[in-house]
Amino acid sequence: MEALARTGEAIRATTSKLEKTRLLGEYFAALDDETLPLAAVYFTARPFADRDQRKLNLGYAVIRNAVCDLAQVDEEALGESYMRHSDVGDVIEEVLQGHTHPRPTSLREVHDTFVRVYEQRTVKKKTEALRELLDRLTPREAKYIGKILTGDLRIGLRAGLVEEGIAKGFGAPLADVSWASMLTGDIGEVALLARRGGLRSARLRLMHPLQFMLASPEEDAAAIMRRVGGEAWVEDKYDGIRGQLHKEGERVVLYSRDLNEVTAAFPEVVSAAAAVPHDVLLDGELLAFKDGIVRPFFELQHRLGRKVVSAQLLTEVPVIFVAFDLLYLDGRNLLEEPLRERRRLLDELSLPSPF
Incomplete structure (x- = not known):
């Protein structure tokens, strides 16, 4: 944990993207496989x-x-520290000065604590597990636990730089690192593949969310046409949520754009997908749809986050899945196939309602 915190501080101290990448690469290269x-x-x-x-x-x-x-401070002391730093990690570092009992702690031990926190069902038990971890860390190490737990390192490490650090550390092509990351959804596995020279062996696997292909802006229509190579497909943008449907055997799972599972909220889509006689990965949009009309997003919101959907809600806010891409079919990764071919295969599936 000490090396991670030290590297994080070095990355935070420089504004150079190249230096940040170098620091990450050197750190990754020095680590063992665990x-x-x-x-x-x-x-x-x-x-x-x-x-x-x-x-x-x-x-x-x-x-x-x-x-x-x-x-041994009150909430007010934490609030005063936050007013000075506006960063939970920095608050933890300041408040814990002189109050922990540091001893060497591996990232595996940190991981084990995260698992323990996940498995606990009460605030008290979660707090106890986190307190025990923080107590064995230096305040600087504890700072990075706070940053990880709040989902923001705030050290100028923008999205993609971790992939660049892996590429730098193991002399791998960045394009291969990014491709493997999209397929696996696990940057840790990608780092190991890069070390072993196995990035091109990464395979698309169902039942874990694939990173979504998102739109990006261009200045004008001419720039769009230059980018896509002379032919563009235009589709309506509906007011729903992006969805990814995985179907393997009898199992069906839905993921949202933020890679969270949302299967329970859309049972009618799951039931229809289960009847499809193929293993598939569909990219599309989940929409509230009633009487042949796409309903406003605020109606769809009544379905979001639900673990159980009542019969009444199913009737009041029916949902459809508008599939606009087919990324996997019966063991075949279609990501590198032309869109025209993917759409042909999608049309041939003849998906049932509510698709």
């Missing part, structure tokens, strides 16, 4: 990889209670 994947994930400010559906959902109260108890 530590490397954890470090790569932690530098994305997440306790678990994207494809890992475990979410800590750790409220501020747990962090506050653990820090206040360990430092």
